[in-house]
Amino acid sequence: MAAVDGGEVDHLAGERATAHFDVDAMKVAWAGSRHAVEVNDRMARLVASDPVFRKDTRTMLSRKELFKDTLKKAAHAWKRIVELRLTEEEANLLRLYVDQPGYVDLHWGMFVPAIKGQGTEEQQKKWVPMAYKFQIIGCYAQTELGHGSNVQGLETTATFDPNTDEFVVHSPTLTSSKWWPGGLGKASTHAVVYARLITQGKDYGIHGFIVQLRSLDDHSPLPGITLGDIGGKFGSGAYNSMDNGVLRFDHVRIPRDQMLMRLSQVTREGKYVHSDVPKQLLYGTMVYVRQTIVADASKALSRAVCIAVRYSAIRKQFGSQAGGPETQVLNYKTQQSRLFPLLASAYAYRFVGEWLKWLYTDVMQKLEAKDYSTLPEAHACTAGLKSVTTSATADAIEECRKLCGGHGYLNSSGLPELFAVYVPACTYEGDNVVLLLQVARFLMKTVSQLASGKQPVGTTAYMGNIQYLMQCKSAVNTAGDWLNPAAIKEVFEARALRMAVNCAQNISKAPSQEEGFSELSPDLLESAVAHVQLIIVTKFFEKLQQDIIGHGVKEQLQNLCNIYALFLLHKHLGDFLSTGCITPKQGALANEQLGRLYAQVRPNAVALVDAFDYTDHYLSSVLGRYDGDVYPALYAEAWKDPLNETVIPDGYQEHLRPLLKQQLKFSRL
Numbered sequence: 001m002a003a004v005d006g007g008e009v010d011h012l013a014g015e016r017a018t019a020h021f022d023v024d025a026m027k028v029a030w031a032g033s034r035h036a037v038e039v040n041d042r043m044a045r046l047v048a049s050d051p052v053f054r055k056d057t058r059t060m061l062s063r064k065e066l067f068k069d070t071l072k073k074a075a076h077a078w079k080r081i082v083e084l085r086l087t088e089e090e091a092n093l094l095r096l097y098v099d100q101p102g103y104v105d106l107h108w109g110m111f112v113p114a115i116k117g118q119g120t121e122e123q124q125k126k127w128v129p130m131a132y133k134f135q136i137i138g139c140y141a142q143t144e145l146g147h148g149s150n151v152q153g154l155e156t157t158a159t160f161d162p163n164t165d166e167f168v169v170h171s172p173t174l175t176s177s178k179w180w181p182g183g184l185g186k187a188s189t190h191a192v193v194y195a196r197l198i199t200q201g202k203d204y205g206i207h208g209f210i211v212q213l214r215s216l217d218d219h220s221p222l223p224g225i226t227l228g229d230i231g232g233k234f235g236s237g238a239y240n241s242m243d244n245g246v247l248r249f250d251h252v253r254i255p256r257d258q259m260l261m262r263l264s265q266v267t268r269e270g271k272y273v274h275s276d277v278p279k280q281l282l283y284g285t286m287v288y289v290r291q292t293i294v295a296d297a298s299k300a301l302s303r304a305v306c307i308a309v310r311y312s313a314i315r316k317q318f319g320s321q322a323g324g325p326e327t328q329v330l331n332y333k334t335q336q337s338r339l340f341p342l343l344a345s346a347y348a349y350r351f352v353g354e355w356l357k358w359l360y361t362d363v364m365q366k367l368e369a370k371d372y373s374t375l376p377e378a379h380a381c382t383a384g385l386k387s388v389t390t391s392a393t394a395d396a397i398e399e400c401r402k403l404c405g406g407h408g409y410l411n412s413s414g415l416p417e418l419f420a421v422y423v424p425a426c427t428y429e430g431d432n433v434v435l436l437l438q439v440a441r442f443l444m445k446t447v448s449q450l451a452s453g454k455q456p457v458g459t460t461a462y463m464g465n466i467q468y469l470m471q472c473k474s475a476v477n478t479a480g481d482w483l484n485p486a487a488i489k490e491v492f493e494a495r496a497l498r499m500a501v502n503c504a505q506n507i508s509k510a511p512s513q514e515e516g517f518s519e520l521s522p523d524l525l526e527s528a529v530a531h532v533q534l535i536i537v538t539k540f541f542e543k544l545q546q547d548i549i550g551h552g553v554k555e556q557l558q559n560l561c562n563i564y565a566l567f568l569l570h571k572h573l574g575d576f577l578s579t580g581c582i583t584p585k586q587g588a589l590a591n592e593q594l595g596r597l598y599a600q601v602r603p604n605a606v607a608l609v610d611a612f613d614y615t616d617h618y619l620s621s622v623l624g625r626y627d628g629d630v631y632p633a634l635y636a637e638a639w640k641d642p643l644n645e646t647v648i649p650d651g652y653q654e655h656l657r658p659l660l661k662q663q664l665k666f667s668r669l
């Protein structure tokens with residue numbers, strides 16, 4: 001302890017020695033089980049030890065080289081999966097640790113789930129085995145040039161022709177071109193295409209269809225199909241490994257049985273039949289993926305935080321008196337107050353992601369039993385958590401870059417690429433603002449039902465306590481009182497409910513519900529965020545109620561949970577004050593307690609990021625190396641840049657030499 005506070009520990013081994021908890025047990029808490037630690041570790045090492053999966057020069061490749069490299073890695077990964085007879089769990093992890101976005105993400109992540117979720121048993125029997133053996137490659141073609149968020153506004157048509165028992169898929173306008181689907185540009189042979197179903201002259205809205213795009217013999221586009229890549233994207237390397245595509249149909253015919261018919265059918269005669277299931281199940285694949293994106297947020301955030309914490313323990317600046325050692329930047333209170341809430345958020349998102357996976361599985365089981373009652377909550381939770389965790393994670397990765405100073409801006413820090421790959425998560429699978437407005441809509445509905453005496457359940461159950469929560473005053477009197485979970489939960493519940501009720505009251509004053517919703521939408525966003533943050537805080541507390549084993553593990557998690565909650569309270573102090581949930585004095589006490597908690601985390605910080613159990617290969621950061629040997633690695637990495645392949649740069653003879661020889665002179669000189 002003294003060594004850390006005194007700034008004498010100058011390498012990571014020393015940092016690890018100051019930890020007050022059992023790191024191996026924390027690895028289990030983080031991964032979910034001992035089995036999960038073992039399989040994660042095995043797959044990460046398998047990838048790290050395979051030269052085909054190297055990624056240290058990735059940011060120096062041209063787009064074409066990068067794409068070819070992605071194809072190579074995907075094929076090699078598949079070869080290893082088959083050779084080693086990996087289970088589905090192992091195969092998913094292997095792909096995760098390959099860590100290069102590519103067509104396989106959409107094939108496994110959306111194409112297969114769309115067929116499983118929306119196809120009949122017969123359709124699943126036909127298509128899923130082909131997809132599982134990679135005899136076909138699929139993508140998810142929903143978004144168009146003119147519409148992404150407004151799914152009901154899509155323009156592609158699928159018109160039933162009873163004469164031939166086929167659908168005719170067509171792109172009637174430029175804006176109806178499919179635009180963005182990952183894997184579509186160059187790799188996919190098939191797509192699940194979302195189009196307006198038209199039969200017997202009537203438009204029945206958006207439905208899914210399986211459409212073959214490319215020949216299975218030579219990969220050329222099938223007649224009537226125009227397709228390609230939509231062009232380079234943000235950042236070097238990064239998401240440019242993905243072939244996001246454009247696709248147009250010119251009266252392309254597909255058999256009737258390639259309409260995904262689990263939710264509704266078109267008969268041989270062309271009659272439209274809708275099963276008695278909610279039509280929102282059409283959006284089921286998006287709900288599934290949003291749930292996986294929350295788990296991904298904790299992965300991305302923990303990677304960035306791992307890099308920033310380790311480097312902050314190595315990096316020293318100032319503080320040297322009379323030749324004494326300088327201070328580790330991790331010892332600066334400002335560095336701690338920026339970094340430790342992000343560390344706490346990584347753990348918070350991990351646990352809420354775990355819970356969301358449970359919720360999703362539970363909802364799916366209920367749907368199988370034709371109980372659709374929990375669908376709105378599943379939608380609100382997945383949409384809200386996707387939105388809040390991805391926005392915060394994107395901001396946090398950028399903050400970690402800044403926390404690493406100048407070196408954080410180098411590609412070799414791993415942070416620029418991580419940011420560029422991650423930031424579109426705020427947009428794909430639903431723009432974060434659009435999704436929060438869905439949560440707000442759900443909250444307004446719940447509030448309006450309170451008057452009729454309907455008891456809210458699940459994550460809105462707290463709203464049932466409206467009499468108390470609308471008028472309660474926090475009893476916090478000292479900084480230490482903020483360590484009481486009940487005190488924290490109460491103010492988070494009161495804030496969320498009061499914000500929702502304020503919005504509902506203001507909407508009710510508008511000429512119409514719709515106008516009120518639109519006018520109040522900025523406030524509704526904040527109300528939705530307050531509700532989602534309450535869910536995250538609550539699920540962290542619930543995690544602490546579980547059986548957590550290992551010396552000191554629970555105590556560390558308690559600290560992180562309190563940091564997460566009190567950091568939010570500090571950041572959104574305006575909400576808590578304006579709704580009268582706390583007084584300014586109580587706000588100041590929360591901040592005081594935060595400072596104390598940071599001091600408790602400090603000696604454990606490096607061990608807390610070690611518990612993520614990331615290999616150096618997965619982190620791909622010279623700053624985040626496990627051994628902390630940062631400077632030689634930074635120095636060596638610079639020499640790998642193609643610019644350093646020659647001492648004299650290309651272009652010297654044409655452009656530098658003439659300049660230096662002053663053959664071009666200003667006439668006035």
Ligand SMILES: CCCCC/C=C\C/C=C\C/C=C\C=C\C(=O)SCCNC(=O)CCNC(=O)[C@H](O)C(C)(C)COP(=O)(O)OP(=O)(O)OC[C@H]1O[C@@H](n2cnc3c(N)ncnc32)[C@H](O)[C@@H]1OP(=O)(O)O
Pocket residue numbers: 105106108109110140142143148149150151152182280281283284286287289292293296375376379427428429430431434435438441
């Ligand atoms: C392991 C591998 C993983 C692979 C992928 C992993 C990570 C991602 C990696 C890379 C990215 C790769 C892929 C990206 C893919 C995509 O982006 S696919 C395209 C995604 N597109 C969207 O998300 C579009 C967003 N828009 C919408 O979801 C809807 O259009 C919207 C909900 C905004 C509005 O729909 P609309 O029908 O107009 O709705 P209403 O507002 O009128 O609502 C009608 C009622 O339906 C309820 N509802 C809406 N959505 C859902 C839903 N998903 N589930 C259940 N219910 C839903 C809504 O609440 C309304 O209910 P009430 O009438 O109020 O009761």
Ligand SMILES: Cc1cc2nc3c(=O)[nH]c(=O)nc-3n(C[C@H](O)[C@H](O)[C@H](O)COP(=O)(O)OP(=O)(O)OC[C@H]3O[C@@H](n4cnc5c(N)ncnc54)[C@H](O)[C@@H]3O)c2cc1C
Pocket residue numbers: 106140141142143146147148149150179180181182239244424427428429430431432433434437
């Ligand atoms: C990297 C990446 C991968 C993708 N992969 C796929 C894929 O595989 N398959 C696929 O089908 N699609 C894919 N997409 C498309 C993606 O799903 C859409 O881009 C996303 O849903 C957002 O829709 P949009 O582009 O139409 O945004 P827009 O809706 O046009 O958003 C523009 C702005 O308008 C605002 N806005 C829109 N509607 C409202 C509203 N009602 N109220 C207030 N503000 C609003 C938004 O907040 C945003 O600020 C991908 C996108 C990206 C970036």
